[in-house]
Amino acid sequence: MLKYIVQRLLMLIPVLIGVSILTFSLIHLIPGDPARSMLGEKATEAQLESLRAELGLNDPYIIQYGRFIGDILQGDLGESVQSKENIGYELLHKLPATIELTIFAMILAIVIGIFAGVIAAVKQYSWFDNISMTGALFGVSLPIFWLGLMMIWLLSVKLNILPPSGRLTAGIKLDTITNFYLLDSILTGNWSAFKDAFSHLLMPGLALGTIPMAIIARMTRSSMLEVMRQDFIRTASAKGLKKHLVVFQHALKNAFLPVLTVIGLQFGLLLGGAVLTETIFSWPGVGRYVYLAVLGRDYPVVQSTILMIATIFVLVNLLTDILYKYVDPRIRFD
């Protein structure tokens, strides 16, 4: 197992180098002068020259890339062209908001998705099966930005039961330790903040979690149906085991493998979907940060953020593969 993990980590190195080359190249793919593009038409030649010198755009590509990588390896992600803030510091502050949102969305998706998938498989062709699978079919085709806006309209504007944006209502105080608001409110025993943070998480979490939920539900159902036909399930039922034990202990355990792969893949989608969701719900995370940077042509921010998200994505995929091996020891990786 350890050998496998080390092997996979080593295999990551070329991928990450490739990812860094691609993100580095972004700024050089800009048609025309990147400095002009960042500062706009009104910038003077002196301003342009100073930005070029600051970003080292006059150096040969290879030296620029070397500096780019060297800085990142030392934890320096550069600074924003517009706000002059340190990008690494900004990301560190915004990342917990995005991780909190994606994990919450994923938990919703996994719990509801697996539950719906299992029941649909056990009661195949029942009304529950029909409704949940039609819902899942619709779920994968929904534009999440539309779903988000419709939720705001219904739950915030019309019914006024959930807050439409942000992470915390203004006026509610919370001492931040980790910047994960749910966790912080538990750690500080601040229950009013917990309730408030939770109500802010619900809508964006549901909007972001809908597509993975639908995919997980469909995958669980088809995987369960396949397993339920196997001999060992018949044996388990025949020897008088209770139905829920057969379903959850015997069938689900064996049907879980393909579901796990889907979960790993969906996590990447969530990181991408976070850009849309965070924009709609004014969620102060990394997705909104990169979006605002794109609009403001703040390329150093775009580069560093994308590089960081891609690295997280690659690591999550690796983690999925390792879990895969852990869940099913029959799998051999050579």
Next chain:
Amino acid sequence: MSLQPNPIPDPDATRVDESIQPKSSRLWVDSLIRIIKSKTSFIGLCIILILILTAIFAPMIATHNPIEQNIIDRYQAPSSDHLLGTDELGRDIFSRIVHGSRISIQIGVIAVGIALIVGVLLGGIAGYFGRWVDQIIMRIIDIMMAFPSILLAIALVAVLGPSLRNAMIAVGIVGVPQFARIVRSAVLSVKETEYVEAARAIGAKHGRVLMQHVLPNCLAPIIVQTTLSIGTAILDAAGLSFLGLGAQPPTPEWGAMLSDGRAALQNAPWVVAFPGIAIFFVVLGFNLFGDGLRDALDPRLKQ
């Protein structure tokens, strides 16, 4: 047709030769019958046909000029005059959605066309030639897949500049890895077949073998992936336009229309609601049809 030896003398034995002959066209006819028989994929097919007909006859179906502004009529609720209401510039939403179908088809065809051509070529070459060619191409694909696709598309549009054309290019590039991987694995199994060996043996060049013998036999997974990709491409491009990175005003693109309506969500929710429903139905159509195609073209699922 079963390839198992038949122990009972077959009265139709003399017709065996005929039935072997049109085998490949039989596959397509069988598949078509199965698609029509399957309720869900038939619904998908109908939605796609409606989309195409709407796009063709858009000027006849639309009740108003899609970009004509009429400030006095702004934010009108749906009525007999404006079937789906009007937006912040008094433009008729129904007419804009009808004309937007043309843009959706354009996105589907161009973005998926880019992904299809580049992906099939890369995957075909990687699978067919193997060894270091395969290694290089697939490592590049791995790197592209290290980015969440919508994020990579956003990054590409960020550097290329926001426009519908660049959004289509970005969505197309992002779709390349999927095609390349599917085609590669199909090519890997096809290239071991005897007819490919025979083609090589009579001296056919690599390019000819790949184009004439290998790729045509990988068509089924390519077609399924194309159909499913059109839905994803329309969804991604609408997302980019929603963020202001795709179609620019006054283009009646559905994602951009949705974005226009955000400010008035409180008082005029129809400005947001209807373009979203249009996106949803079209994507649903391609997903249903794609799923149906996959089942229909999969010989293992044949009863």
